[in-house]
Amino acid sequence: MSATSASTHIQHLPVSRIRRNPNNPRKGRNAERYEHFKQSVMAQGILQPILVRPIEGDPEHDFEIVAGETRWQAATDCAIDLIPALVRAMSDEEARIAAAVENIQRADMTPIEEANAAAELLRQTGNDHDEVMRLLGWSRTKLNARILLTHASEAVAQALVAGQIKLGHAELLCPLGHADQDMVVAKIVEQGMSIAEARERLLKLTRRLDQARFDTGGCTGCVHNSSAYADLFDTSVGNGQCQNVTCWSAKVAAHLEQCLVEAKAEHGVVYRSDELPADGYQTIVTDGAKGVGHEQAAACRSCASYGAVVSARNGEEGKVTGRYCFNPTCHGEMVAAYQAAVNAAAQAAPAPATPSHGAAPAAAAGAPAGQPAKGPSKPRTLRTPLRKVAHKAQVQLAHRFMVSHAAYGYAQAISSVVQDIGKDVAPGLTDKILKAAGVPERPAMAKARVAWIADLARLDEAKLLALLAKLSALALCRTVAQDDFDHSEAAMLAAEVIGRNSLDPLDVFVVDAEYLNLLTKDELLAECAAAGFDSAYEAAHGKGAFKKMVGASKVKELVQTLLAPLEGFSWQGHLPAFLKPAAPKGADAAPSSQSEAA
Template identity: 30%
Template sequence: MQQQPTVLLRHIKPGRNPRTYFDPKKMAELTESIRARGVDTPIIVRPLGGDDYELIAGGRRYRAALEAHGEDYPMPVSIRNVDDAEARIIALTENIQRDDMAPSEEAVAAAEIVGLCQGDRDEAARQMGWSRPVLDSRLALMNCTKAVLEALNTRQIKLGHAELLAALAKDKQDALLPVIVAEKRTVPELKKVIEAASCVLSSAIFDKSDCAACPHNSATQSALFGESIASGNCTNRACFNDKTEKQLEATAAGLREEFPVVRIVRAGDNNTRTQLAVDGANGVGEEQAKACHACQSYGVAVSGLPDSLGKIYRGQCFDTVCNMKKVAARINAEKAAAPATAKSDGRKPVAKSGGTAATPDGTNASVAVVAESDRVKTYRVALWRKALRRDIGNNSELARQYLTAIVLSGHSRQISDTAFRGFWERLTDEKPPVDDVAKAATAVQATSSEVQSNLLLAVTFAAIEGLDVTHLTQLCRHHKLDLKKHWKLSKDFLELITKSEMMVVADELGIRTALGDNFKKVFAKSKNDVIEALIAVEGFDYTGKVPKVLKF
């Protein structure tokens, strides 16, 4: 039997432990057990370099062994070579699957795993071995204040208390909590208090015009009845919530032209997003930040949380794992640059943020491109076909060569009959004969030699129109198609992309530099105004400038 590897406790550094509360009685029992019998179940660690390791899972055993035997104790370990994100998932799932973890700690851990799964709650539930309803109920606790979560963590209140408090604004939670603890209010008692609470109309984010004469408006009730709740409240919570949701959706819809991702964030979505930063401990660097503006995970969050309902948070990254890797790449690039710079000139190095440092997944850290959405793909393929037709339109010999090549390579079936019939009608002003080869031959023979020459060119055009994208790209590359002669920045292209992607285009084409100090002012305007500004920069030469996303 293979012997379990061990590492001296002095060489094991504590990692991020999702468990923050350790029951003193149970810890004492575990410590005495380990003092007598040692540690049977290995803790999970990962290498840090040299003799050092970082603790991933097994915090209680680590603490108990350190107290019982000291830092020279040979701790049984299971060594995992994992990155930061994988280490977090292991730590979170290991702790969740063990007994005696408070629901509040489970909630925090679950929110982190949802973030590491890029917001996919079904995948997060699968990794944790939970049902989706259990996950959602835990994530709902993330709307609790720190004080409420701590009270649940230390067993001062029950789960039912926290679940009820999570439905309230945070100031109300912190106001009720001391009363619940001091007076030992039961869950049913708290429920009655909250059920009696109504919706405050002053906090509504929707248009309240219809509320003025509504019978559920307490102001109306006070005029009709002797007894009523305070004026300015809505007693129809279902209606209030429905209007709130519709307003959140309307707010999100108004932002979809600006950003690739627009998401309404709810309780439990704490770790599904992060603010994109250029500098500082969480910065990705200037060049990478520009690239992130065109990423399909970059966007804006609309808050669905009680304390910030309807607020908009721009510049959000919804792929927190990728963000972690980009930050790490920037840090590693700066570290790598530091010794070389210091050695070459003896001065303290100042590493440039961003650049093209390799990330942990092998990609480059700065690849600024517009996202290849379906609309952009359709646009650029149409551009390739049109540009190729224009290039060979005055060269009948080249047209015949390409037509022959298409047939010879076995792609004659891709020739678009519909496109060719359209060309026929424009050249002859006649409807094309269909399903009768003899009539078709007669019709062709009746045309002039010039028309027949043009018809042969039309067949080539129809072949270009019908080629699938793979073979069209091959032909464009063979032809060395120069898009610079056929394309210029225009409104119809800019309308296909978001404002954040327009920033990438402005960088690629040199428009940011041309606009200078006006760049930020331009992008503070509406999308239509930004488009008008980008295609009319005074003194800027648009000729020969094509963004990467349109190239083949």
């Protein structure tokens, strides 16, 4: 059986030709409610269609459930042959997101199930909180509350599901460590504490000043500092207790805010730990079973999903930990790719042998010792400031070329005319004219369309419109909306022109203060290593000088040092990795002298 790729009407499909979704976020169902539902199905049939997607390579099934597995199971149990369904072509990721959204929006999910499903959605969307809120129709408050539940210990989660505690109890306990959660929840259940009673008891706990993460200079002499009563109680100054939890909480909150501000100046992306699901991010390492390789680890530093976490956990407030990837799906792919490269390199390695006289070691031609040879690594998605730099350089480079090569101008003009006039003329007329000229239809999708334009530019100029090179080149100067530097037509056309004609980004890009001030400290260090600045600095100032200078410098100070004159070093000729041209797809034919003159 076949189906259209995007059916919008209800079809009745054989139940036996539909298979379960192996990634269904719903792991169980209420037995009593399911029995009542089956009785309803026996009486009335399946009233609400399920959502399925076409599949290939399975001789026993034509479709896979995206949403509606309970309805499908009831139809199977009730021996119903056909089931109403909407058929929609979806990728694995789209199907997982749709299934998670559909299940969360059902009324009978427990808060813990909602928390786990929300965490899965965050994983699928690369921790895009705004997108998850949009998909679920949730407020920021509700999403944050469910994320907090993913930090619950097993004992707290079980007590909540069993009805021994309420949601408010769990939210009070989740900021604590798991050992403390287990101890406190046992007391709450044992003594039958209400939420208000549990909150009051937790608030009355004193705090040790010697363990405070904030500056306690103002706490000396405070009437709420138990050390003020050292003459009455056997309490040392070092172990003074703060007995004003309201003041303590305010100081912690202010400290966290300050830590976030400072961390954002040093790292590209920063989250508080309680804004992320448990295990919702991964440490980027170079080697071992979870390694991604040195080259990929360096490339990840400029990714929009790379950054640091500021801890909000009790006793660790404000602690900053970096080198995290907030896109677990991408991280898993990079780990798998690197491990595959390691295994392939190990299998292909020849038996040890004494090299012939004058022969270079095998490792010299490829990656560093112990590293498998692999293609160039790049971040999955560049940070927005760096994407802006890349977009600007691409557009400048492609614009310069298009202005001086009339054929590209003519091709862009044809595309614009077809788009603008095609809406106001008889259907198919523009396509008929193109066909008569031996030109295929103008594609609807942008990615295919820019290749079509580039192909047009290879035709004889006599077949193309004249004198429109400069006007057509204005297509590259459109304002990019919402920082969409990667998917705008102007950006993709610029990249196509640059790639096909091997244009050199060094013609328009220079390393200057405007560029360097966009970088995080990690990115600056990566640029120093790639350009050889660190080695030149060591040569000029002595061994260890670069590391010492970096440790003592904030980002702005480091930028000033990098731009100061340094003997034996120049940034001239250096290109960031994200601006280096990709492998050529097949260069365009050499331009004619007439085009060069234009």
